[in-house]
Amino acid sequence: MNIQGWAEIALILGLAVALAWPLGIYMSRVWNGERTWLDPVLKPVEGLFYRAAGVDPTRSQGWFGYAGALLAFNLTGFILLYGLLRLQGVLPMNPQGFEGLSPHLAFNTAVSFVTNTNWQSYGGETTVSTFSQMVGLTVQNFVSAATGATIAAALARAFIASRGAGVGNFWADLTRTTLYVLLPLAFVVAVVLAGLGVVQSLAASVQATTLEGGQQTISLFPTASQLAIKQLGINGGGIFNVNSAHPLENPTPLTNLITAVCINVMGWAAFFAFGRSVMAKKDVRALVIAAVLMLGTAGAALYAIESQPAPALVAA
Template identity: 80%
Template sequence: MNIQGWGEIALTLGLACLLGRPIGVYMSRVWNGERTWLDPVMKPVEGVFYKLGGVDPARSQGWLGYAGALLAFNLAGFLFLYAMLRLQGVLPLNPQGFDGVSPHLAFNTAVSFVTNTNWQSYGGETTMSSLTQMAGLTVQNFVSAATGATIAAALARAFIANRGSGVGNFWADLVRTTLWLLLPLSFVLAIVLVGLGVTQTLAANATATTLEGGQQTLSLFQTASQLAIKQLGINGGGVFNANSAHPFENPTPLTNLITAVSINVMGWAAFFAFGRSVLAKKEARALATAAFLILFACTAGIYVAESQPAPALVAAGIEQPVNMEGKETRFGLAASSAWAGQTTGASNGSVNAMHGSLMPLSGGLTMFLMALGEILPGGIGSGIAIMVVMAMLSVFVAGLMVGRTPEYLGKKIEAREIQFAMIAVLVLPLAILGFTAIAAVLPTAMEGLLNHGPHGLSEMLYAYISASANNGSAFAGLTANAPWWNTTLGISMLAGRFVPAVAVLAIAGTLVAKPRLAPSTGTLPTHGPLFIGLLIGVILILGGLQFFPALSLGPIVEHFQMLAAGAGV
């Protein structure tokens, strides 16, 4: 732990937030249908999609119609991807000759990519063909990210409306976000990554001669194009099982910095886009500040914990100044800590170090970050949407304290909004703790564990937190490619993605019909330090205390076991 490491963490987190501001302005213009420099190129393409789909982009939908379109589109995407996975063995562009995958793995994988989770119960380079990677998984990386953005766009329109009726057009929001935002940014990033050494080829593999004179077959894929959208779309996953620790996917410290920043930049951009669209830039900055403070504090905690040697190794006389187990020596401790914090603060499952090899408290912090609801900054749009829900709960609590009807961004927050808000935030503990409790006593589930005791509980708990929070990173150790795990993790992903999405759209439906009120002397300011502190408190109570007993039995108990082992107890 040194000043260079702290500087590296501050640079990674700070760059993502700073770059998010100008991108957020552009994102807001896309959401609002304002003129952009890409209009001459994208307008004709956009029109083709509307004509083929029979869509009138000017027709605003009510929240039920918007939610119905969102669910129907994602159902169609799931069915298409499921069929592709099952039929992979007879489809073209399969130079590796891979067979179709099992029904339970196809279900899990299709759900995973449709929900923007990208949990992988398989090794990418040994399971998925080039066609599946490009036409199946990569396509969902684009549209699942765009789906999250549509939720925030609809919520923003509800706040800005004055006794309105519609929250926008889902199809227009989906097309515009994909064409104007995700495609051009991913294209530019992919070109940069190729120039920095990331592989991009349709060839199945390459043969290398080792130093001993032997032959080694190296799998190759269209890595750069998929890496760009997996990070910018805050998807995660990867074409290689080692993910962003693989040299073909992350060859240098520079590519590590660029891709690490890419994990969070679009999430922060959605915060600023929401603020611009709602004409509440100060309030959006307050939300971003609260999220950044929690993210930095947890990332700092990971760095401090990983900077300590394992007590048992010290007691055995083994020299180890820091915990480098499971980390890439090319990147080092600080870069691994920064990545672990950013990837679990966002709904991004990519890793450049194995989280199962983290110190117990570090592993607990990564779980804690995801359990907060993926709002630091979370996914594109989905993160800011749940953060706004947390802000609404905060003003509601403040209103109860002083006996006034709470307001947020010019709208009264009443019982109906709070009911939907509680649905959005309580689905995570229901899915996570419920499935973990069942798995902990089910022999079929226990067979997938590599470890038992507290670390085994952490493997299970991490899996369900990651799935329900639509993160997709894995703790390692758990063999998840089995019917129980693939099925229940898939159900957790569906619940964690679409229950909050529909709940937020329902909130938008109630808010859009309300009058927009001017601030009064009784309105709680929602942009200052007092509100930021209140918001952080609500987030920690709702997101943290619900999971504290489970974390106590997992990483916290393991931490004390580790200390006892070092003391020779």
Template identity: 65%
Template sequence: MDWRGWAEIVFTIALTVAVGWPLGIYMARVWARERTPLDLVLQPVEASFYAALGIDKNREQNWLSYAGAVLAFSVTGFVLLYGLLRLQGFLPLNPQGFDGLSPHLAFNTAVSFVTNTNWQSYGGETTMSSLSQMAGLTVQNFVSAAAGLAVAAAVARAFAADRGETLGNFWVDLTRNTFYVLLPLSIVTALALVAAGVPQSLLANVTAKTLEGADQIIALFPVASQEAIKQWGTNGGGLFNVNSAHPLENPTPLTNLIEVVSLNALAFGTVVAFGRVAGARKEARALLSAMVILVGLGAAAIYSSETLTPQPAMIAAGITDAPANMEGKEVRFGAAASSIWAAQTTGASNGSVNAMHGSFMPLGGGVAMFLIQLGEILPGGVGSGLYGMVVMALLAVFVAGLMVGRTPEYLGKKVEAREIKFAMLAVLILPLAILGFSAVAAVLPVALEGLLNKGPRGLTEILYAYSSAAGNNGSAFAGLTANAPWWNTTLGIAMLLGRFAYMVPVIAMAGAIAAKPKLAPTAGTLPSDSPLFVGLLIGIILILGGLQFFPALALGPIVEHFQVLAATR
């Protein structure tokens, strides 16, 4: 641990917010259908798209129609992707000759990418053809992210409405977020990555000569294009098994910086866009502040754990002055870059990694898991993080209202029983899915067969897997063999619950908020743009996470931490 590592963490977070801010201003114009610099090129394409699919861009949808459109689109995407993966062996653009996926792996993978999770129970370079990667997984990387942005736009309009009955048009939101936001960002970033050394090829492989004169076969894919949307869409699924720790996905410190910034920038920008559309710029800055503070604390905790706690193996070998735990980390990045990536990828529902979380010290891996369990709102996935944070803000003003005996308000809308019921339906789904499935897996022999470790470490493997799935994160804690019917099926169900059992109550809540009158603040209104509110919001987030998950964490990474301390004495 030294000042350079701390400076790198602070610089990365600051740069991410700095990039996200203008993106949020631009995205607000996209959501409001205002003029943008890309109109000249994209408006004809957009109009042709609507005409071909019979979409009336001026038709508004109420919350029930909006939610139904989201679900119908997602079900269709799942069916098409499942079929593509099962039939992969008979389809073109398969230079590696890969067979189709098994039913349980195809189910898990299709659910994973449709829900913007990108959990991978397979090695990408040994399982997926170029067609599956491009026409299947990459397409879902775009549209699943665009669906999350669409729901965020609907929530923003709900707070802007005054006795409104509609939330917008999902098909228009989906199209505009894809064409105007995700595609341009991905094209520019893919070109930058190619220039920095990331490959983009349809060849199966190339053969290289090693220093000893032997032949080495290097698998190739269209890496740069998928790497770009993998990060901007907070998807996280890599072409290679070790994800962004692989030198073809992430070859240099420059590509590492590009990827870790793009990982969170658009999610931060979504908060800025929400503030502009809802007419609540100061309040949006308060939400952004809470996100930055918590993800910064998470990165600091991981970095401290990875640089201050000695490994028992090092002590046994007589190494007492190692600057950091480098197991599972790339030497070209180091502990600081690995720590900030781990915090940003688990604070977001991204799941990409440039180091193996299973090789972190117990508290380092435990903090990464806890960031997922807080609800994937720091800043969370594109769109989903924003509406998740709004749910927490509503709970914060509700608790404050109970303490002072006043009807709570947020952004000019009274927060009443209906909205709180929908909010609680959303936030309870994570502990139900994570702890429920973990409890069953911890005693079921068919599930325990997939564990590498026993005891506290084995429990951590189970908890991390279901946290990652239900949180739509997608990162993995090395050691668990998940490509088996039990794990693929239950993790797929957890992903569906974490995405849609959370999203639908939020859309219903938005419908209820839109129908309310817009009120001017009074002397009894709790200011939701003050440091006091930021502290209250952080407290609600931590209390919810702590009360729900601390007992399980105490039996997993915390117990293992004390075992490590005992082994080093």
């Protein structure tokens, strides 16, 4: 343990909370259907989605209808993702030539990504094609995170709703959260990460010559675009088996800082968005302080533990 380590922990938490405050206010405006600075660009796109889906965004749903729509959407997402993974071998954008996933692995992966668990029991660079990563897993990284945000939005409305009033429209919440919050943030972060050296390629791989003169095949994927929403959506399940320990996914200390802040910022923003929506800013400040103390204490304990040398290394 040293002062640099403590400073890094404090920097990440400080940046996450500082950025979360304005982001949370913006999220609350999105949840409440208020005007945002992205309206001139995204409002026509939002309306196009509603017309295509036959959705009336002004029609509020009760808790039963809201929950039913949420479950139906995620069940459909599971079925589509499961089918995509099983049929991966005959689908396009598979330069790696990967076969379809086995039934149990496709089931495990689909359930995991649809529920925002994103637990991986496979090596991404040796199992899942470019098409499956982009169309299957990345899409679920967006909509599973957006689903969690819709629940927070509905809960906030329930706190201030009159008896018998609805809790909002799931389809509108899902569309607005994805379109106004997650997509713009992920776009900016992906461009920044790609500029800092995170790989973004549709090629299968590249051949490299090692210092010893041997040949090495290095897998390539559209990593920056998936990494951005993986972190912002508080997802797991990255392109590579070791996720952010891979040099093509996390090549520099700066990319490490950015991704660490990104995986924290949306959780903190939800505090501020909830507080503004239910008009309980003082209560939310107390929650944020309590969360900072809890996370700081847990982070300090983990840092102290992880800073100790491995017993096997000491014994050797």
